[in-house]
Amino acid sequence: MSQEAIVLFAHGARDPEWAVPARQVAAEVQRLRPDVSVSVAFLEFMEPTLADAVDAAAAAGARALRVVPLFVARGGHLKKDVPALIEAAQAKxxxxxxxxxxxxGEDAGVVHAMAVYAAGA
Amino acid sequence: MSQEAIVLFAHGARDPEWAVPARQVAAEVQRLRPDVSVSVAFLEFMEPTLADAVDAAAAAGARALRVVPLFVARGGHLKKDVPALIEAAQAKxxxxxxxxxxxxGEDAGVVHAMAVYAAGA
Structure with a gap:
Protein backbone atom coordinates (compact mmCIF):
# COMPACT_ATOMS: atom_id res chain seq x y z
CA MET A 1 0.00 0.00 0.00
CA SER A 2 1.14 3.52 -0.81
CA GLN A 3 2.11 5.66 2.14
CA GLU A 4 1.01 8.76 0.23
CA ALA A 5 -2.56 9.52 -0.78
CA ILE A 6 -4.30 12.22 -2.80
CA VAL A 7 -8.00 12.87 -2.28
CA LEU A 8 -9.70 14.97 -4.94
CA PHE A 9 -12.47 16.76 -3.12
CA ALA A 10 -15.42 17.96 -5.22
CA HIS A 11 -18.72 19.64 -4.37
CA GLY A 12 -21.03 16.89 -5.63
CA ALA A 13 -24.52 17.15 -7.11
CA ARG A 14 -27.70 15.13 -7.40
CA ASP A 15 -26.95 14.24 -11.03
CA PRO A 16 -24.58 11.21 -11.19
CA GLU A 17 -23.07 12.57 -14.42
CA TRP A 18 -21.75 15.50 -12.42
CA ALA A 19 -18.88 13.36 -11.12
CA VAL A 20 -17.48 12.52 -14.58
CA PRO A 21 -14.83 15.30 -14.75
CA ALA A 22 -13.69 14.57 -11.18
CA ARG A 23 -13.21 10.91 -12.08
CA GLN A 24 -11.30 11.88 -15.22
CA VAL A 25 -8.99 14.06 -13.15
CA ALA A 26 -8.51 11.17 -10.70
CA ALA A 27 -7.61 8.77 -13.51
CA GLU A 28 -5.08 11.25 -14.90
CA VAL A 29 -3.55 11.92 -11.46
CA GLN A 30 -3.20 8.16 -11.02
CA ARG A 31 -1.37 7.92 -14.36
CA LEU A 32 0.94 10.77 -13.35
CA ARG A 33 1.53 9.34 -9.87
CA PRO A 34 1.21 5.53 -10.07
CA ASP A 35 2.93 5.30 -6.67
CA VAL A 36 0.20 7.25 -4.88
CA SER A 37 -3.27 6.17 -3.77
CA VAL A 38 -5.79 8.48 -5.51
CA SER A 39 -9.47 8.82 -4.63
CA VAL A 40 -12.40 11.21 -5.02
CA ALA A 41 -14.61 12.50 -2.21
CA PHE A 42 -17.58 14.85 -2.10
CA LEU A 43 -18.96 17.61 0.11
CA GLU A 44 -22.63 17.00 -0.70
CA PHE A 45 -25.03 14.68 -2.50
CA MET A 46 -22.40 12.08 -3.48
CA GLU A 47 -20.28 9.52 -1.68
CA PRO A 48 -17.79 8.91 -0.23
CA THR A 49 -17.57 11.87 2.12
CA LEU A 50 -14.18 13.36 2.87
CA ALA A 51 -14.20 11.63 6.27
CA ASP A 52 -14.86 8.25 4.62
CA ALA A 53 -12.11 8.81 2.05
CA VAL A 54 -9.60 9.74 4.75
CA ASP A 55 -10.62 6.71 6.83
CA ALA A 56 -10.09 4.46 3.82
CA ALA A 57 -6.70 5.95 2.96
CA ALA A 58 -5.52 5.73 6.56
CA ALA A 59 -6.76 2.14 6.86
CA ALA A 60 -4.77 1.34 3.70
CA GLY A 61 -1.63 2.69 5.37
CA ALA A 62 -1.39 6.28 4.16
CA ARG A 63 0.94 8.41 6.27
CA ALA A 64 0.60 11.60 4.21
CA LEU A 65 -2.63 12.71 2.59
CA ARG A 66 -3.16 15.70 0.33
CA VAL A 67 -6.73 16.96 -0.13
CA VAL A 68 -7.09 18.88 -3.41
CA PRO A 69 -10.36 20.80 -3.77
CA LEU A 70 -11.79 20.63 -7.30
CA PHE A 71 -13.37 24.03 -6.86
CA VAL A 72 -13.12 27.04 -9.17
CA ALA A 73 -12.70 29.37 -6.21
CA ARG A 74 -12.59 29.51 -2.44
CA GLY A 75 -15.84 30.55 -0.78
CA GLY A 76 -17.55 29.63 2.47
CA HIS A 77 -17.21 25.87 1.92
CA LEU A 78 -13.46 26.06 1.56
CA LYS A 79 -12.90 28.70 4.21
CA LYS A 80 -15.08 27.17 6.92
CA ASP A 81 -16.64 23.75 6.27
CA VAL A 82 -13.63 22.03 4.76
CA PRO A 83 -11.02 23.12 7.32
CA ALA A 84 -13.37 21.80 10.02
CA LEU A 85 -13.66 18.47 8.18
CA ILE A 86 -9.87 18.30 7.83
CA GLU A 87 -9.38 19.10 11.50
CA ALA A 88 -11.78 16.34 12.53
CA ALA A 89 -10.11 13.84 10.19
CA GLN A 90 -6.66 14.83 11.44
CA ALA A 91 -7.74 14.35 15.07
CA LYS A 92 -9.05 10.88 14.20
CA GLY A 105 -8.97 27.41 -9.65
CA GLU A 106 -6.15 29.26 -7.87
CA ASP A 107 -3.44 27.33 -9.72
CA ALA A 108 -1.77 29.33 -12.50
CA GLY A 109 -1.71 26.31 -14.82
CA VAL A 110 -5.44 25.72 -14.35
CA VAL A 111 -6.23 29.43 -14.84
CA HIS A 112 -4.23 29.32 -18.06
CA ALA A 113 -5.98 26.16 -19.30
CA MET A 114 -9.40 27.66 -18.52
CA ALA A 115 -8.44 30.82 -20.42
CA VAL A 116 -7.15 28.89 -23.44
CA TYR A 117 -10.37 26.90 -23.54
CA ALA A 118 -12.56 29.98 -23.10
CA ALA A 119 -10.65 31.87 -25.79
CA GLY A 120 -10.87 28.96 -28.24
CA ALA A 121 -12.95 28.78 -31.42
CA MET B 1 -16.49 47.83 -30.64
CA SER B 2 -15.83 44.14 -31.07
CA GLN B 3 -18.54 42.15 -32.82
CA GLU B 4 -17.55 39.07 -30.84
CA ALA B 5 -17.92 38.69 -27.09
CA ILE B 6 -16.99 36.07 -24.51
CA VAL B 7 -18.82 35.98 -21.18
CA LEU B 8 -17.21 33.87 -18.47
CA PHE B 9 -20.08 32.65 -16.35
CA ALA B 10 -19.29 31.67 -12.76
CA HIS B 11 -21.43 30.54 -9.83
CA GLY B 12 -20.68 33.44 -7.51
CA ALA B 13 -20.51 33.53 -3.70
CA ARG B 14 -21.04 35.91 -0.81
CA ASP B 15 -17.29 36.36 -0.32
CA PRO B 16 -15.93 39.01 -2.75
CA GLU B 17 -12.59 37.15 -2.89
CA TRP B 18 -14.41 34.27 -4.55
CA ALA B 19 -14.35 36.13 -7.87
CA VAL B 20 -10.55 36.44 -8.03
CA PRO B 21 -9.84 33.34 -10.18
CA ALA B 22 -12.69 34.24 -12.57
CA ARG B 23 -11.20 37.71 -13.05
CA GLN B 24 -7.75 36.20 -13.62
CA VAL B 25 -9.19 33.92 -16.31
CA ALA B 26 -10.92 36.94 -17.89
CA ALA B 27 -7.67 38.93 -17.97
CA GLU B 28 -5.86 36.02 -19.60
CA VAL B 29 -8.62 35.47 -22.16
CA GLN B 30 -8.42 39.17 -23.00
CA ARG B 31 -4.65 38.85 -23.54
CA LEU B 32 -5.19 35.82 -25.79
CA ARG B 33 -8.05 37.48 -27.70
CA PRO B 34 -7.45 41.26 -27.68
CA ASP B 35 -10.00 41.56 -30.50
CA VAL B 36 -12.86 40.20 -28.41
CA SER B 37 -14.93 41.81 -25.68
CA VAL B 38 -14.47 39.71 -22.50
CA SER B 39 -16.59 39.95 -19.37
CA VAL B 40 -17.54 37.95 -16.28
CA ALA B 41 -21.09 37.22 -15.09
CA PHE B 42 -22.52 35.32 -12.14
CA LEU B 43 -25.40 32.99 -11.37
CA GLU B 44 -25.83 33.99 -7.74
CA PHE B 45 -24.65 36.45 -5.08
CA MET B 46 -22.50 38.57 -7.43
CA GLU B 47 -23.10 40.97 -10.27
CA PRO B 48 -23.53 41.37 -13.15
CA THR B 49 -26.05 38.66 -13.92
CA LEU B 50 -25.78 36.79 -17.21
CA ALA B 51 -28.72 38.82 -18.54
CA ASP B 52 -26.95 42.09 -17.67
CA ALA B 53 -23.69 40.93 -19.27
CA VAL B 54 -25.48 39.93 -22.48
CA ASP B 55 -27.36 43.25 -22.54
CA ALA B 56 -24.07 45.13 -22.18
CA ALA B 57 -22.32 43.11 -24.89
CA ALA B 58 -25.25 43.51 -27.28
CA ALA B 59 -25.46 47.25 -26.56
CA ALA B 60 -21.75 47.48 -27.38
CA GLY B 61 -22.42 45.88 -30.75
CA ALA B 62 -21.68 42.19 -30.22
CA ARG B 63 -23.14 39.96 -32.92
CA ALA B 64 -21.77 36.66 -31.59
CA LEU B 65 -21.50 35.87 -27.91
CA ARG B 66 -19.99 32.77 -26.35
CA VAL B 67 -20.94 31.96 -22.74
CA VAL B 68 -18.27 29.82 -21.08
CA PRO B 69 -19.29 28.33 -17.72
CA LEU B 70 -16.47 28.36 -15.16
CA PHE B 71 -17.87 25.25 -13.53
CA VAL B 72 -16.04 22.03 -12.67
CA ALA B 73 -18.98 19.96 -13.88
CA ARG B 74 -22.46 20.16 -15.29
CA GLY B 75 -25.25 19.73 -12.76
CA GLY B 76 -28.74 21.15 -12.42
CA HIS B 77 -27.62 24.76 -12.88
CA LEU B 78 -26.02 24.05 -16.22
CA LYS B 79 -28.65 21.61 -17.44
CA LYS B 80 -31.72 23.67 -16.51
CA ASP B 81 -31.18 27.19 -15.15
CA VAL B 82 -28.52 28.35 -17.57
CA PRO B 83 -30.16 27.15 -20.82
CA ALA B 84 -33.31 29.03 -19.70
CA LEU B 85 -31.24 32.18 -19.09
CA ILE B 86 -29.60 31.80 -22.49
CA GLU B 87 -32.97 31.29 -24.18
CA ALA B 88 -34.36 34.44 -22.58
CA ALA B 89 -31.28 36.46 -23.53
CA GLN B 90 -31.40 35.14 -27.09
CA ALA B 91 -35.08 36.11 -27.42
CA LYS B 92 -34.25 39.61 -26.20
CA GLY B 105 -14.23 21.08 -16.31
CA GLU B 106 -15.18 19.04 -19.39
CA ASP B 107 -12.28 20.41 -21.45
CA ALA B 108 -9.38 17.96 -21.81
CA GLY B 109 -6.79 20.72 -21.34
CA VAL B 110 -8.43 21.85 -18.10
CA VAL B 111 -8.75 18.24 -16.86
CA HIS B 112 -5.04 17.78 -17.58
CA ALA B 113 -4.07 21.02 -15.81
CA MET B 114 -6.17 20.07 -12.75
CA ALA B 115 -4.48 16.64 -12.70
CA VAL B 116 -0.97 18.09 -13.00
CA TYR B 117 -1.71 20.48 -10.15
CA ALA B 118 -3.28 17.77 -7.98
CA ALA B 119 -0.40 15.38 -8.63
CA GLY B 120 2.23 18.04 -7.81
CA ALA B 121 4.44 18.09 -4.75
Whole structure:
Protein backbone atom coordinates (compact mmCIF):
# COMPACT_ATOMS: atom_id res chain seq x y z
CA MET A 1 0.00 0.00 0.00
CA SER A 2 1.14 3.52 -0.81
CA GLN A 3 2.11 5.66 2.14
CA GLU A 4 1.01 8.76 0.23
CA ALA A 5 -2.56 9.52 -0.78
CA ILE A 6 -4.30 12.22 -2.80
CA VAL A 7 -8.00 12.87 -2.28
CA LEU A 8 -9.70 14.97 -4.94
CA PHE A 9 -12.47 16.76 -3.12
CA ALA A 10 -15.42 17.96 -5.22
CA HIS A 11 -18.72 19.64 -4.37
CA GLY A 12 -21.03 16.89 -5.63
CA ALA A 13 -24.52 17.15 -7.11
CA ARG A 14 -27.70 15.13 -7.40
CA ASP A 15 -26.95 14.24 -11.03
CA PRO A 16 -24.58 11.21 -11.19
CA GLU A 17 -23.07 12.57 -14.42
CA TRP A 18 -21.75 15.50 -12.42
CA ALA A 19 -18.88 13.36 -11.12
CA VAL A 20 -17.48 12.52 -14.58
CA PRO A 21 -14.83 15.30 -14.75
CA ALA A 22 -13.69 14.57 -11.18
CA ARG A 23 -13.21 10.91 -12.08
CA GLN A 24 -11.30 11.88 -15.22
CA VAL A 25 -8.99 14.06 -13.15
CA ALA A 26 -8.51 11.17 -10.70
CA ALA A 27 -7.61 8.77 -13.51
CA GLU A 28 -5.08 11.25 -14.90
CA VAL A 29 -3.55 11.92 -11.46
CA GLN A 30 -3.20 8.16 -11.02
CA ARG A 31 -1.37 7.92 -14.36
CA LEU A 32 0.94 10.77 -13.35
CA ARG A 33 1.53 9.34 -9.87
CA PRO A 34 1.21 5.53 -10.07
CA ASP A 35 2.93 5.30 -6.67
CA VAL A 36 0.20 7.25 -4.88
CA SER A 37 -3.27 6.17 -3.77
CA VAL A 38 -5.79 8.48 -5.51
CA SER A 39 -9.47 8.82 -4.63
CA VAL A 40 -12.40 11.21 -5.02
CA ALA A 41 -14.61 12.50 -2.21
CA PHE A 42 -17.58 14.85 -2.10
CA LEU A 43 -18.96 17.61 0.11
CA GLU A 44 -22.63 17.00 -0.70
CA PHE A 45 -25.03 14.68 -2.50
CA MET A 46 -22.40 12.08 -3.48
CA GLU A 47 -20.28 9.52 -1.68
CA PRO A 48 -17.79 8.91 -0.23
CA THR A 49 -17.57 11.87 2.12
CA LEU A 50 -14.18 13.36 2.87
CA ALA A 51 -14.20 11.63 6.27
CA ASP A 52 -14.86 8.25 4.62
CA ALA A 53 -12.11 8.81 2.05
CA VAL A 54 -9.60 9.74 4.75
CA ASP A 55 -10.62 6.71 6.83
CA ALA A 56 -10.09 4.46 3.82
CA ALA A 57 -6.70 5.95 2.96
CA ALA A 58 -5.52 5.73 6.56
CA ALA A 59 -6.76 2.14 6.86
CA ALA A 60 -4.77 1.34 3.70
CA GLY A 61 -1.63 2.69 5.37
CA ALA A 62 -1.39 6.28 4.16
CA ARG A 63 0.94 8.41 6.27
CA ALA A 64 0.60 11.60 4.21
CA LEU A 65 -2.63 12.71 2.59
CA ARG A 66 -3.16 15.70 0.33
CA VAL A 67 -6.73 16.96 -0.13
CA VAL A 68 -7.09 18.88 -3.41
CA PRO A 69 -10.36 20.80 -3.77
CA LEU A 70 -11.79 20.63 -7.30
CA PHE A 71 -13.37 24.03 -6.86
CA VAL A 72 -13.12 27.04 -9.17
CA ALA A 73 -12.70 29.37 -6.21
CA ARG A 74 -12.59 29.51 -2.44
CA GLY A 75 -15.84 30.55 -0.78
CA GLY A 76 -17.55 29.63 2.47
CA HIS A 77 -17.21 25.87 1.92
CA LEU A 78 -13.46 26.06 1.56
CA LYS A 79 -12.90 28.70 4.21
CA LYS A 80 -15.08 27.17 6.92
CA ASP A 81 -16.64 23.75 6.27
CA VAL A 82 -13.63 22.03 4.76
CA PRO A 83 -11.02 23.12 7.32
CA ALA A 84 -13.37 21.80 10.02
CA LEU A 85 -13.66 18.47 8.18
CA ILE A 86 -9.87 18.30 7.83
CA GLU A 87 -9.38 19.10 11.50
CA ALA A 88 -11.78 16.34 12.53
CA ALA A 89 -10.11 13.84 10.19
CA GLN A 90 -6.66 14.83 11.44
CA ALA A 91 -7.74 14.35 15.07
CA LYS A 92 -9.05 10.88 14.20
CA UNK A 93 -5.88 9.89 12.31
CA UNK A 94 -2.92 11.42 14.17
CA UNK A 95 -0.46 9.12 12.33
CA UNK A 96 -1.45 10.45 8.91
CA UNK A 97 -0.42 14.02 8.07
CA UNK A 98 -3.38 15.65 6.27
CA UNK A 99 -2.75 18.72 4.14
CA UNK A 100 -5.41 20.90 2.46
CA UNK A 101 -4.17 22.24 -0.87
CA UNK A 102 -5.40 25.43 -2.51
CA UNK A 103 -8.41 25.02 -4.81
CA UNK A 104 -7.58 24.09 -8.40
CA GLY A 105 -8.97 27.41 -9.65
CA GLU A 106 -6.15 29.26 -7.87
CA ASP A 107 -3.44 27.33 -9.72
CA ALA A 108 -1.77 29.33 -12.50
CA GLY A 109 -1.71 26.31 -14.82
CA VAL A 110 -5.44 25.72 -14.35
CA VAL A 111 -6.23 29.43 -14.84
CA HIS A 112 -4.23 29.32 -18.06
CA ALA A 113 -5.98 26.16 -19.30
CA MET A 114 -9.40 27.66 -18.52
CA ALA A 115 -8.44 30.82 -20.42
CA VAL A 116 -7.15 28.89 -23.44
CA TYR A 117 -10.37 26.90 -23.54
CA ALA A 118 -12.56 29.98 -23.10
CA ALA A 119 -10.65 31.87 -25.79
CA GLY A 120 -10.87 28.96 -28.24
CA ALA A 121 -12.95 28.78 -31.42
CA MET B 1 -16.49 47.83 -30.64
CA SER B 2 -15.83 44.14 -31.07
CA GLN B 3 -18.54 42.15 -32.82
CA GLU B 4 -17.55 39.07 -30.84
CA ALA B 5 -17.92 38.69 -27.09
CA ILE B 6 -16.99 36.07 -24.51
CA VAL B 7 -18.82 35.98 -21.18
CA LEU B 8 -17.21 33.87 -18.47
CA PHE B 9 -20.08 32.65 -16.35
CA ALA B 10 -19.29 31.67 -12.76
CA HIS B 11 -21.43 30.54 -9.83
CA GLY B 12 -20.68 33.44 -7.51
CA ALA B 13 -20.51 33.53 -3.70
CA ARG B 14 -21.04 35.91 -0.81
CA ASP B 15 -17.29 36.36 -0.32
CA PRO B 16 -15.93 39.01 -2.75
CA GLU B 17 -12.59 37.15 -2.89
CA TRP B 18 -14.41 34.27 -4.55
CA ALA B 19 -14.35 36.13 -7.87
CA VAL B 20 -10.55 36.44 -8.03
CA PRO B 21 -9.84 33.34 -10.18
CA ALA B 22 -12.69 34.24 -12.57
CA ARG B 23 -11.20 37.71 -13.05
CA GLN B 24 -7.75 36.20 -13.62
CA VAL B 25 -9.19 33.92 -16.31
CA ALA B 26 -10.92 36.94 -17.89
CA ALA B 27 -7.67 38.93 -17.97
CA GLU B 28 -5.86 36.02 -19.60
CA VAL B 29 -8.62 35.47 -22.16
CA GLN B 30 -8.42 39.17 -23.00
CA ARG B 31 -4.65 38.85 -23.54
CA LEU B 32 -5.19 35.82 -25.79
CA ARG B 33 -8.05 37.48 -27.70
CA PRO B 34 -7.45 41.26 -27.68
CA ASP B 35 -10.00 41.56 -30.50
CA VAL B 36 -12.86 40.20 -28.41
CA SER B 37 -14.93 41.81 -25.68
CA VAL B 38 -14.47 39.71 -22.50
CA SER B 39 -16.59 39.95 -19.37
CA VAL B 40 -17.54 37.95 -16.28
CA ALA B 41 -21.09 37.22 -15.09
CA PHE B 42 -22.52 35.32 -12.14
CA LEU B 43 -25.40 32.99 -11.37
CA GLU B 44 -25.83 33.99 -7.74
CA PHE B 45 -24.65 36.45 -5.08
CA MET B 46 -22.50 38.57 -7.43
CA GLU B 47 -23.10 40.97 -10.27
CA PRO B 48 -23.53 41.37 -13.15
CA THR B 49 -26.05 38.66 -13.92
CA LEU B 50 -25.78 36.79 -17.21
CA ALA B 51 -28.72 38.82 -18.54
CA ASP B 52 -26.95 42.09 -17.67
CA ALA B 53 -23.69 40.93 -19.27
CA VAL B 54 -25.48 39.93 -22.48
CA ASP B 55 -27.36 43.25 -22.54
CA ALA B 56 -24.07 45.13 -22.18
CA ALA B 57 -22.32 43.11 -24.89
CA ALA B 58 -25.25 43.51 -27.28
CA ALA B 59 -25.46 47.25 -26.56
CA ALA B 60 -21.75 47.48 -27.38
CA GLY B 61 -22.42 45.88 -30.75
CA ALA B 62 -21.68 42.19 -30.22
CA ARG B 63 -23.14 39.96 -32.92
CA ALA B 64 -21.77 36.66 -31.59
CA LEU B 65 -21.50 35.87 -27.91
CA ARG B 66 -19.99 32.77 -26.35
CA VAL B 67 -20.94 31.96 -22.74
CA VAL B 68 -18.27 29.82 -21.08
CA PRO B 69 -19.29 28.33 -17.72
CA LEU B 70 -16.47 28.36 -15.16
CA PHE B 71 -17.87 25.25 -13.53
CA VAL B 72 -16.04 22.03 -12.67
CA ALA B 73 -18.98 19.96 -13.88
CA ARG B 74 -22.46 20.16 -15.29
CA GLY B 75 -25.25 19.73 -12.76
CA GLY B 76 -28.74 21.15 -12.42
CA HIS B 77 -27.62 24.76 -12.88
CA LEU B 78 -26.02 24.05 -16.22
CA LYS B 79 -28.65 21.61 -17.44
CA LYS B 80 -31.72 23.67 -16.51
CA ASP B 81 -31.18 27.19 -15.15
CA VAL B 82 -28.52 28.35 -17.57
CA PRO B 83 -30.16 27.15 -20.82
CA ALA B 84 -33.31 29.03 -19.70
CA LEU B 85 -31.24 32.18 -19.09
CA ILE B 86 -29.60 31.80 -22.49
CA GLU B 87 -32.97 31.29 -24.18
CA ALA B 88 -34.36 34.44 -22.58
CA ALA B 89 -31.28 36.46 -23.53
CA GLN B 90 -31.40 35.14 -27.09
CA ALA B 91 -35.08 36.11 -27.42
CA LYS B 92 -34.25 39.61 -26.20
CA UNK B 93 -31.29 39.99 -28.58
CA UNK B 94 -32.21 38.27 -31.86
CA UNK B 95 -29.36 40.04 -33.70
CA UNK B 96 -26.70 38.53 -31.45
CA UNK B 97 -26.05 34.79 -31.78
CA UNK B 98 -25.60 33.40 -28.25
CA UNK B 99 -23.81 30.09 -27.77
CA UNK B 100 -23.44 28.15 -24.51
CA UNK B 101 -20.08 26.34 -24.37
CA UNK B 102 -19.40 23.21 -22.35
CA UNK B 103 -18.23 23.81 -18.77
CA UNK B 104 -14.48 24.29 -18.36
CA GLY B 105 -14.23 21.08 -16.31
CA GLU B 106 -15.18 19.04 -19.39
CA ASP B 107 -12.28 20.41 -21.45
CA ALA B 108 -9.38 17.96 -21.81
CA GLY B 109 -6.79 20.72 -21.34
CA VAL B 110 -8.43 21.85 -18.10
CA VAL B 111 -8.75 18.24 -16.86
CA HIS B 112 -5.04 17.78 -17.58
CA ALA B 113 -4.07 21.02 -15.81
CA MET B 114 -6.17 20.07 -12.75
CA ALA B 115 -4.48 16.64 -12.70
CA VAL B 116 -0.97 18.09 -13.00
CA TYR B 117 -1.71 20.48 -10.15
CA ALA B 118 -3.28 17.77 -7.98
CA ALA B 119 -0.40 15.38 -8.63
CA GLY B 120 2.23 18.04 -7.81
CA ALA B 121 4.44 18.09 -4.75
Missing amino acids: HPDCRIELAAVV | HPDCRIELAAVV
